[in-house]
Amino acid sequence: MNDPRKAAEYGVDALLKAGADKAQCHLTRIEKHELNVISGEMSLLRTTFDTHIRLIAIKDGKKGSTTINKSDPDSVKRGAAEALAIAQASVPDEANDMAEGQPAARFVSGSESPDRDNMYYRMKELLETIRERYPALLLLQAFLDFTREDTYVVNSNGVDFSALKGVYHCTAVFSAKEDGKVSSFNGTSVAMRDLRTPLIECGSIDRLMLETTEQIHTRPVPGKFTGDVIIAPDCLGDMLAFLDDSIRDRALISGTSVYKDSLNQLIASPLLSLHARPVSDEICDGYFITSDGYSAQNSTIVDRGFLRTFLLSLYGSRKTGKTRAVNDGGAYVVDPGETPLDEMVKSVDRGLLLVRFSGGNPNENGDFSGVAKNSYFIENGQVKYPISETMISGNLAECYRNVRAVSRERVNYGYAVFPWVAVSGVTISGK
Amino acid sequence: MDRLDLKAYAGLFKTYTELRVQENRTIQISFVKGSNTVNVRSATSGVSARAYHNGSWGFASSPELTQDAIVAVIKQATENALFLDSRERREKGPLPVSVVSSENDFSTKKQRLGQKELVGFVRQIDDEIARRYPKLASRTVILRCLDMEKTLLTSDGSYSHSMIPRSQIHILLSVEKDGAPVELMDSYGGLGQFEDVFESPSSLWEGIERQYEHLMKKSEGVFAEAGVKTCVLDAELAGILAHEAIGHTCEADLVMGGSVAGDWIGKEVASPLVTLVDFANTALGQTCPVPVYVDDEGTRAEDVVIIEKGVLKSFLHNKESARHFGAEPKGNARAFLFSDEPLIRMRNTAILPGTSKLEDMIASVDDGYYLIKPSNGQADLTSEFMFGVTLGYEIKGGKLRRAIKDTTISGVAFDMLKTVSMVSNEMKWLSHGMCGKKQNIPVGMGGPAIKCRVTIGGR
Numbered sequence: 057m058n059d060p061r062k063a064a065e066y067g068v069d070a071l072l073k074a075g076a077d078k079a080q081c082h083l084t085r086i087e088k089h090e091l092n093v094i095s096g097e098m099s100l101l102r103t104t105f106d107t108h109i110r111l112i113a114i115k116d117g118k119k120g121s122t123t124i125n126k127s128d129p130d131s132v133k134r135g136a137a138e139a140l141a142i143a144q145a146s147v148p149d150e151a152n153d154m155a156e157g158q159p160a161a162r163f164v165s166g167s168e169s170p171d172r173d174n175m176y177y178r179m180k181e182l183l184e185t186i187r188e189r190y191p192a193l194l195l196l197q198a199f200l201d202f203t204r205e206d207t208y209v210v211n212s213n214g215v216d217f218s219a220l221k222g223v224y225h226c227t228a229v230f231s232a233k234e235d236g237k238v239s240s241f242n243g244t245s246v247a248m249r250d251l252r253t254p255l256i257e258c259g260s261i262d263r264l265m266l267e268t269t270e271q272i273h274t275r276p277v278p279g280k281f282t283g284d285v286i287i288a289p290d291c292l293g294d295m296l297a298f299l300d301d302s303i304r305d306r307a308l309i310s311g312t313s314v315y316k317d318s319l320n321q322l323i324a325s326p327l328l329s330l331h332a333r334p335v336s337d338e339i340c341d342g343y344f345i346t347s348d349g350y351s352a353q354n355s356t357i358v359d360r361g362f363l364r365t366f367l368l369s370l371y372g373s374r375k376t377g378k379t380r381a382v383n384d385g386g387a388y389v390v391d392p393g394e395t396p397l398d399e400m401v402k403s404v405d406r407g408l409l410l411v412r413f414s415g416g417n418p419n420e421n422g423d424f425s426g427v428a429k430n431s432y433f434i435e436n437g438q439v440k441y442p443i444s445e446t447m448i449s450g451n452l453a454e455c456y457r458n459v460r461a462v463s464r465e466r467v468n469y470g471y472a473v474f475p476w477v478a479v480s481g482v483t484i485s486g487k
Numbered sequence: 488m489d490r491l492d493l494k495a496y497a498g499l500f501k502t503y504t505e506l507r508v509q510e511n512r513t514i515q516i517s518f519v520k521g522s523n524t525v526n527v528r529s530a531t532s533g534v535s536a537r538a539y540h541n542g543s544w545g546f547a548s549s550p551e552l553t554q555d556a557i558v559a560v561i562k563q564a565t566e567n568a569l570f571l572d573s574r575e576r577r578e579k580g581p582l583p584v585s586v587v588s589s590e591n592d593f594s595t596k597k598q599r600l601g602q603k604e605l606v607g608f609v610r611q612i613d614d615e616i617a618r619r620y621p622k623l624a625s626r627t628v629i630l631r632c633l634d635m636e637k638t639l640l641t642s643d644g645s646y647s648h649s650m651i652p653r654s655q656i657h658i659l660l661s662v663e664k665d666g667a668p669v670e671l672m673d674s675y676g677g678l679g680q681f682e683d684v685f686e687s688p689s690s691l692w693e694g695i696e697r698q699y700e701h702l703m704k705k706s707e708g709v710f711a712e713a714g715v716k717t718c719v720l721d722a723e724l725a726g727i728l729a730h731e732a733i734g735h736t737c738e739a740d741l742v743m744g745g746s747v748a749g750d751w752i753g754k755e756v757a758s759p760l761v762t763l764v765d766f767a768n769t770a771l772g773q774t775c776p777v778p779v780y781v782d783d784e785g786t787r788a789e790d791v792v793i794i795e796k797g798v799l800k801s802f803l804h805n806k807e808s809a810r811h812f813g814a815e816p817k818g819n820a821r822a823f824l825f826s827d828e829p830l831i832r833m834r835n836t837a838i839l840p841g842t843s844k845l846e847d848m849i850a851s852v853d854d855g856y857y858l859i860k861p862s863n864g865q866a867d868l869t870s871e872f873m874f875g876v877t878l879g880y881e882i883k884g885g886k887l888r889r890a891i892k893d894t895t896i897s898g899v900a901f902d903m904l905k906t907v908s909m910v911s912n913e914m915k916w917l918s919h920g921m922c923g924k925k926q927n928i929p930v931g932m933g934g935p936a937i938k939c940r941v942t943i944g945g946r
Contacts, residue, residue, distance in 0.1 A: 095743040098575055100544040101567040104826045106533065107550050120602070123529035125550040138528060145603035147523040147610065176574060196744030197925070231868050233745040240867045241744070280713060309519050310625035312661050312668040375522065414865040416875020416895040420661065420668040425895040425944030427873045444871060447713065447897055447944045485713045485944070 060085050060107075061218065063127040064208040067111050070136035072212060076113035076143070078154045079136075080211035080349055083127065084108045089170045090201035091179050096194065098179060102201075113139040117148035151374035155349035157214025163335075163344035166222035166249050170202030174251045175224075182228075182255040189256075190232070192269050196241060198228040200255065209349045217351065219344040223470070224248045226255050232269045239271040240444070242412060242430045244290060247341035247470025259469045260290055267411065267430060267442075274444035277408070277433050277486030284407035284460070285448065285482045286400055286434070289467040289474035291413050292390065296330065298418045298452040299323075300385055303363070305372030312420045314453055315363060319378070323363045325459035327393055328477070330358040332367075334387040341471040342387040353382040358456075389473040393462025400461045400478050402437040408448065408484060409434055418452050425449035428484075443486070450482045488532060490648070491552065493640035499561045500642040502568065503539040503582055505784060506561065507639045508532070508552065509825035514632040514681075516606055518613040520625050526606060533825040536564035542577030543568050548826040582806040583816055587787040589647040591780045594634075595680040605630060605681065611688040612656070612695075620660070620699050624668060627659040632681055633929065637783070645785025651778060653677065653929055654684040655919045656691065660699060664706040669892075671702040671878060673860070677776050677918030701859075701878055701890070708890035711879070711943050717855035718896070718941050719848050719882070722915035724861050724874060725838050725934030729763050730920065731864040732872035732900030734836045737793050737801070738819075739808035746868045747901065748799060756799045757904030763794040765803060766835040766931075767818055775835035776918035776931030779818055783829035788818025793836075797904075805831050823926040830924060835931035841910025848909045848938045850885040856943060857882050858896065861917075870900040876943075895944040903939055911936040 060083050067081030085107050092100035109132065112121040120142025124135040179200050186193050207219045229243035246259030256262045287295055299315075307313035315323060333354040334342035346352050348370040356364050365381055366372075373380035401409070408431050415426020428448050433440045463476035488510040496506060510532035517525035534557050535548035545567025549556040600608075613628045620626075636650040655676040661668050675691055676684045685691075720728065735741060736748040743749075748756075757763075764770070767788035768778035779788040784806050792800050802812065805820035808831065820829035849857055862875030874896055881888040916933040 095740060097542075097577065098571065099542060099577065100546060100828065101571045102546040102828065103563050103567060104535075104546070104548040105550065106531075106548070106826055119526065121527045123527065123531075125531045125533065142526050142528060142602045145601065145606045146526045147606065149522060151522075194743075194745045196741065229744075231745040236750060238745040238747055238868050240869055240871065305524070306519060306627070309522060309524065310627060310661065311520070312625050312670070314667065371524070414867075414873045414897075416862050416873070416877075416893065419877075419893045420670055423893055425893075426875075427871065427895070427897045429867065429871075444869070445897070445899065445942070447895065447942060449713065449895075449944045483713070487715075 060127065060206055061208050063132060064210045066129060067109060067132050067136060068210050068212055070133045071111055071113045071139060074136050074140040076115055076140055078114040078212050080112040080154050082110040083208045085206040087204045088201055089172060090199050091175050093179065093183065093195055093198040095196065098183065109135065111135045111139040112154070113143045114152050114154060115140060115143045117150060117152055118143045118146040119152040120146050151371050153370055153374060154211050154213055155215050155370065158351055160216040161351060163219040166340065168204065168220065168222055171251060175200050175202065178251050178255050185254070185256045186265065190265050190269050192232040192234045192272065193265055194231050194233055196229045196231060198226070200224065200226045207345060209345050211349055215349045217345050223341050224251060226258060228261060230265060230268055232272050234272050237272050239268050240429050242268050245469065249340045260467050264290065271430055271442040274442045276445040277443050277484055280483070280485035281406060282481060283484050284404045284478055284480050286404065286407070286409045286476055286478045288409065288411045288476055291410050292474040292477060293388065293472060294413050295452065295455065296388065298422055299456065300367065303366040305369055307420070308366060308368060308376050308378070309372060314421060318363050319366065321363060322361045324358055324361045324456035326361040327462050328358055328456060328459050329356065329360055329391040331356050331389045332383050332385050332387055333389050334383050338389065338468060338473055339387045339471065343384070346384050352384070355382050387471065390475055392464050392466050392475050395461045395463055397463045397465050397476050400463055400476060401434060401439060403461065404434045404437060407434050408432065409439060410448070422451045422453040424452055446484065446486045448482050448484050454481065455479045488636050490638065493638060496557055496561060497640065497642070499558060501565050504561065504564065504642045505537045505639065507637060507783060507825065508534045509637045511824060512634040514605065514630065516609045516630045518609055518628045521613060521617065523606065531824060534560055535825050536560045537828055538564040538568040539582060540568040540572045542579030543571035543575055545569070545571065546828045583809055584643050585786040585816065586644045587647070587781055587785065589781040591778070592650045593652055593679060594650050595682045597682040600682060608685065608688060612691060615688065616695060622662060623660055624663040625661040629657045631655050631657065634680065639781065639783060639785060641785035643785060645781065647781035647785070649780060652680040654679060654681045656685065658695060658698065660702050662702060662706050669702065669706040671698060671705055673698045674919045677916070678774065678778070704890040705878065708892045711856060711891045711894045713944055715940055715942050717852050717938065718943065719852060719857045719936055719938050721857070721859045721936045722913070722934050723917045724858050725937050726917045726932030727861045727864045727874055728872065728900065729838050729934055730833060730836045730922070730930060730932040731866040731874065732870055733763055733793060734765060734833045735866045736868065736870050737803055738831045739802045739804045739812060740831050741868060742802050743808070744868060747870055751799045754799055755797050756901045757794055757797040758907040759797040760841055760907050760910045761794055761797055761904050762839040764837060764839060765791040765793060765833050766837065770835060770837060771914065776916050777835055777929050779821065779834045782818040782820045783822045784816070784820040786816045786818045786820065788834065791817050803831055803833065805829065821928055823928045827926045830926065832922065832924065832928050833930050835933065837914065837933035838910070838935060838937065840912050840914045840935040843909040843911050845911045845913065845936050848911060848936060849882055849887065851909065851938070852882040853884060855882045856880065856891065857887060866900070871897065872900050873897040896941050898941045903941055906940040907937050909938040
């Protein structure tokens with residue numbers, strides 16, 4: 057079926073004809089054009105097409121879903137019958153439901169098609185800039201893609217949304233090598249509406265490449281101590297993942313979240329404010345429709361230290377009796393602080409500038425430990441040297457409370473906007 | 488998946504080309520504290536072509552499995568390769584030629600169970616856990632099944648069809664201690680479709696009982712003492728070490744990216760007790776967790792001995808890197824989805840067993856740790872690694888003492904492997920590994936227990 061809206065509507069009809077009480081279909085057509093650099097050479101061009109169709113059925117309070125990638129009527133019909141069979145095999149749950157009807161809407165963001173010549177030009181320019189600026193840098197892998205997603209969400213309650221999103225992504229993974237010595241690898245990704253800006257200037261690509269060339273010669277931090285850690289924007293998402301996980305369905309339904317009773321309570325320093333802004337101008341790689349079929353709205357998750365919302369789905373909301381989130385999370389924006397980064401460094405007696413964290417998943421309590429990668433030792437207010445074989449440990453819930461400065465500067469990655477955040481009380485152990 | 492006659496399209500190949508039809512089928516059923524929170528199936532299939540011209544590659548894919556779509560992806564992949572060659576002029580020569588024919592189907596011969604039976608199976612496990620262990624604060628039971636079915640034709644004449652399934656049940660148990668949750672996850676299952684892997688819920692009781700006992704001890708656990716310690720890493724940790732810390736540094740694309748292993752072929756990088764192999768499909772007479780017979784470039788899959796008695800012997804290659812290094816490709820080029828290009832990947836990476844007994848290894852440690860369960864792991868070009876540890880015990884005076892809280896171990900693998908002083912005689916496989924490197928892909932990791940010096944995190 058060439059018309060994706062008709063295919064989505066057909067999906068809902070097929071589910072209802074198969075016996076569903078309520079039916080929903082999410083259909084996304086994805087077109088991707090991707091230029092790849094492998095081991096420093098531009099050597100692969102990819103053009104891929106795919107279709108994701110998620111068919112959801114509720115029958116007698118029981119829910120089932122199936123995902124297929126064919127939109128012809130026979131495949132959709134078979135998928136609908138399977139979703140029904142899965143629902144009938146399920147366990148009835150009063151919390152199962154579907155998004156109620158909302159005014160129909162179409163959302164559009166970014167370009168409809170790629171500028172292939174400019175993609176090639178920008179990637180070539182990146183390779184030449186690296187050769188000139190950072191001769192010791194080895195580009196293990198980089199890719200620049202344009203991804204177009206056409207999404208249709210239709211359900212039997214009257215939901216009728218469509219969205220078109222076209223966005224460029226650049227990902228680079230690199231190391232540096234000189235005189236037989238190699239740095240740790242590092243990597244970063246950025247999303248862009250267009251290709252007006254040279255890739256090296258996007259996100260933190262240039263800074264991380266510069267730092268990587270500095271990290272060929274490293275030393276462990278001396279001894280073990282409790283100190284301050286300035287978390288770089290590149291690493292802040294990892295540090296916030298514990299909060300994100302702890303306020304979602306699984307942790308709240310199972311009752312294992314440390315934040316289960318913390319709504320509107322102070323859970324972090326008043327310096328910390330975190331928003332999910334999937335539909336804001338500053339986030340070019342957000343989303344318009346939630347996975348439940350609601351029109352996504354921006355929200356404040358932590359307001360000057362107070363937890364203001366959980367990230368519960370419709371099911372999670374009905375299951376726990378708490379309010380449904382107005383978005384699916386992600387697209388995170390942390391408010392800037394008032395402290396320039398230089399001042400933050402000057403205020404550290406002994407600690408780290410943490411650029412990448414390679415650690416075990418924190419437990420449900422927030423305890424974490426891992427290796428500080430691509431990071432620097434700070435002493436007496438000065439960045440001293442890049443480090444290796446240095447572990448950090450602590451508790452993330454405590455870290456949120458122990459934020460003592462947030463930088464004025466921020467990095468926009470297109471999918472998130474993060475500052476540098478200084479926390480105290482982290483155990484740092486070298487050799 | 489309907490079998491298509493790919494050979495009918497061979498006449499459309501204008502240059503070196505791989506044509507692949509693939510379907511990934513998944514099932515996931517989850518119960519969280521008695522609620523059936525997830526009950527889904529998916530099927531993702533399509534066709535892809537990858538073409539090579541003078542060093543430039545073109546790739547294209549489509550979810551449609553029609554004649555028109557297959558013709559179109561071959562044409563688009565070829566055009567992409569020619570477009571890139573017209574700009575880049577890499578002027579590289581032809582790739583190593585490989586011609587092999589293979590058919591490997593691990594589909595069950597038993598009657599397939601329906602969704603209702605599968606939901607019932609998972610629910611029975613959940614109900615039994617709730618009945619047996621009332622002290623638990625929470626429990627999560629997740630069934631995950633993945634079938635990967637591929638048909639491949641290359642312009643060299645290689646042809647293969649494979650159906651490699653994997654079925655796993657993950658169980659997460661949680662107790663509350665002093666108002667805070669303490670958790671322990673364990674996984675059951677491995678190669679095969681559900682019917683061949685899980686006979687009945689009761690076959691899991693023994694493992695779950697062991698998991699619960701460990702959890703109760705962990706709930707009384709202490710922080711490990713941070714620093715360099717003598718540790719006995721049990722098989723699962725040795726397996727993740729083999730994969731993350733050594734295997735990745737020996738993937739030829741990472742070697743070209745500066746991996747420290749690049750300069751050490753023929754050199755001693757580990758204790759002579761250490762031999763490390765990336766098995767293609769069969770290890771020590773048994774089928775591996777992720778058997779690969781022909782890779783996605785049409786190369787016959789063979790074992791790669793990475794370290795032999797402490798000496799670094801080989802890297803892992805695709806056709807292009809093998810040509811670059813003057814080596815022979817041995818089937819390490821693998822793709823996850825039909826829309827993914829093959830990358831250099833490990834298959835079943837393991838340290839080979841030695842001669843020591845685990846109890847003797849523990850008895851030989853005066854002050855250290857016995858570490859049993861890993862969570863995630865990461866490594867680096869420098870061979871510096873980190874693994875999360877979710878289950879372990881103190882060893883004091885050769886005896887196991889208190890359990891420890893979740894921690895992390897780290898080190899420089901090629902330094903740490905030189906400290907290996909004992910290797911146990913039992914080998915176990917970690918059968919639920921997924922490796923992330925642009926794409927995810929199932930891998931097997933295995934090993935015996937090893938005694939070594941390693942940095943442990945703590946407070």
